[in-house]
Amino acid sequence: MTTDPTLTRTRPGRNRRRRNRVGRGLQYLALAGYLVFLAFPLVWLVSTSFKPPRELVKLHPTLIPDHPTLANFVQAFTEQELGRAAWNSLQVSLASAVITVLIATPASYALARFRTRLGTVALGWVLLSQLFPFVLLIIPIFLVLRQVGLANTHAGLVLIYVVWALPFALWMLQGFVRNIPRELEEAASVDGATRLQTLRRVIFPLLTPGLVATALFAFISAWNEFFFALVLIKTPELATLPVALARFVGIEGTARLGPLAAGSLLATLPSLVFFAFMQRRLASGSLAGAVKG
Missing domain, CATH: 1.20.5 (Single alpha-helices involved in coiled-coils or other helix-helix interfaces)
Structure with a gap:
């Protein structure tokens, strides 16, 4: 068969x-x-922010509020002035992101293209600096800022955030630069382009995804940072949003969950909006510079 x-x-x-x-x-x-x-945490946060106090202490809480209310949002804004705190955080975060990108871009290009012993040592120090805990640095940082008159100011807070974000930004951006073929720069120089023109027309468009990712990292890090803002900022009018949200937790550790959830929900919106606005640029520069070169 x-x-x-x-x-x-x-x-x-x-x-x-x-x-x-x-x-x-x-x-x-x-x-x-x-x-x-x-x-699920974000969904539960939304649910908690719309629940009245009685539903927050139920033995078996439900995801959908039985009697949704906006009282938590009103209480969050009226008691702790979250609007002013959010504006302070927005200014500090945007300034930190812009300054970090402006400093990290040329420095990462130099580290990636000019490989010297000093550059290797610099990259090693970049990695080593990420191992220092906040607690060891906060006292000398506070003393230095007080000596130069930047304690209890947003400028001092921006300076700290930029210094803290730069090591990771340099490490991330130099990886993007190394992925750009050197042949593109050589072709641009053969066509008569100067070093500055090559950077502006070839390298920077190809670095767009890396620049966007670096800006997102610096912005979100500054927006969510709590420890430095708590120690360095003493004036209530200059407090950032994480510090203002911490005031909903009492001395004994008891938290007012409703206003805290409402304020936390509002605190997540700028990060989501900033990410939604910037993520469109992540893929826009993939091959743009190669065509222009």
Whole structure:
């Protein structure tokens, strides 16, 4: 008895396609579970911010409030002046992001393109500086800022955030620079472009994703930072948003969950808006500079 050779060829193909569909389905299932895991804290935060005090102390809380209210948002704004604190955080975060990008861009290009012993030592120091804990640095930082008259000022806070974000920004950006082929710069120089023109027309457009990622990192780090702002800023009118939100927690550790959740929800919105605005630029510079060069 002979077997049809076409059957022996089609059966492995069907089995392979079936395995691929099962594997793809498991991947989608794992991705959906991961998204639910990430979204659940934000969903619960939204639910808590709209709950009245009675529902916050229920033994079996529900996800959807039975009697939603806006009283938590009103209380959060009237008691702690979250609007002013959010404006302070926005100014400090934007200034930190812009200054970090302006300093890290030429420095990362020099570290990536001019490989010297000094550059290797500098990269090692960049990594080593990330190991220092906040507690060891806060006292000397406060003393230095007080000597130069920048304690209890937003300028001093911006300076600290820029210095703290620069090591990681340099390390990240120099990786983007190394991924840009040197042949593009050589082709631009053959066409008569100067070093500055090459940087402006070839390198910077290709660095757009890295610059956006660096700006996002610096902005979110400054927006969410609490420890330095708590120690360095003493005037209530200059307090940033994380410090203002901490005032909803009492001395004994008891927290007013409603206003705290409402304020925390409002505190997440600028980061989401900034990310939504900037993420469009992540892929826009992938090959733009190669065409211009």
